[in-house]
Amino acid sequence: MTATRDIDALIELMAKLPGLGPRSARRAVLHLIRKRGLLMTPLADLMSEVAASARECLNCGNIGTTDICDICESEKRGNGMICVVEDVADLWAMERSGVFRGRYHVLGGTLSALDGVGPEDLSIPRLVDRISAESVTEVILALNATIDGQTTAHYIADQLEGRVTLTSLAQGVPIGGELDYLDDGTITAALNARKSL
Numbered sequence: 274m275t276a277t278r279d280i281d282a283l284i285e286l287m288a289k290l291p292g293l294g295p296r297s298a299r300r301a302v303l304h305l306i307r308k309r310g311l312l313m314t315p316l317a318d319l320m321s322e323v324a325a326s327a328r329e330c331l332n333c334g335n336i337g338t339t340d341i342c343d344i345c346e347s348e349k350r351g352n353g354m355i356c357v358v359e360d361v362a363d364l365w366a367m368e369r370s371g372v373f374r375g376r377y378h379v380l381g382g383t384l385s386a387l388d389g390v391g392p393e394d395l396s397i398p399r400l401v402d403r404i405s406a407e408s409v410t411e412v413i414l415a416l417n418a419t420i421d422g423q424t425t426a427h428y429i430a431d432q433l434e435g436r437v438t439l440t441s442l443a444q445g446v447p448i449g450g451e452l453d454y455l456d457d458g459t460i461t462a463a464l465n466a467r468k469s470l
Contacts, residue, residue, distance in 0.1 A: 280306070332403070334379030334396055336361050344368075350376050353410035357400065357429065359383055359417055363452040367415060370460040375413075378403065383421035384428055397429060404436055413467055414441045417451045430470045440467040 280302065287298035305313040329335070330342035337343065344350055354375030358364050364377045380395045392398075403409065412433060416422035430439050443466030446455065455463075 333364075333377050334361070334381060335364055335377060344376055350374060351407065353408060354413065355400070355403065355407070355409050355411075356413040356415050358415050358452065359422065359425075363415065363417070366452045366455065366460060367464070370457045370464065372461045372464050373413075375411075376407070380416075380425065383416065383419070383425040385421045385424075392428065395425075397432065400429070401432055404433065409437055411438045411440060413464070414439065414470070415452065415464070416441075418446045418448050419451075426470070439470045441470055443467055 284295070284298045284302050287293055287301055288295045290298070293301065305316070323338075326338045327336055328338065328340065330337055330345055331340050332345040333342060335342040335344060352375050354373075355378050356364075356367060356373055356375060357378045357380060358367065359380055359382060361379055364379055367373050367377070378396065378400045380397065380400075382390055382395055384390055384392065384395070400412075404412070412429075414426045414429060416426045426441060433439060442463040446452070446459065446463050452460065
């Protein structure tokens with residue numbers, strides 16, 4: 274039994290990934306072992322490299338391999354618009370649609386009294402600082418259509434009232450839905466039909 278301890282540990286770790294349970298993890302590990310040279314070794318090498326180099330953008334909170342991400346560095350993206358999202362998965366979902374050409378701001382979650390998450394636990398103060406530093410004219414609140422997401426949107430709207438034009442994604446994003454699970458067409462339609470708060 275001790276000979277398979279490392280394999281069992283790998284299956285247990287893989288089962289902790291989103292969307293994988295114990296059975297799926299077992300199948301994935303067996304597939305990786307069978308395709309060791311083609312998949313497992315390059316994957317392990319790349320995972321080690323990413324683990325050493327991945328970091329959060331100091332400006333917006335995106336994940337990349339430099340202190341300032343490519344989106345924040347791009348002159349073409351500095352058009353005065355910032356799209357506020359809950360987490361990096363939401364930013365990547367917005368980018369996948371290819372419609373938004375401004376910059377982003379990742380909050381790192383939402384306000385939640387039940388979970389003890391207050392404004393100081395999110396990157397809201399950094400967002401307020403960016404408004405004047407980057408000559409922002411419009412803030413798009415692209416938060417998930419959940420109670421916590423809407424509470425956070427109202428809090429940010431109160432903080433930025435009178436400083437910038439505030440818009441939110443249009444209806445069409447299902448109540449209780451999360452951006453990361455939406456198709457590109459829904460994200461595109463919601464972004465194009467955004468409205469003032």
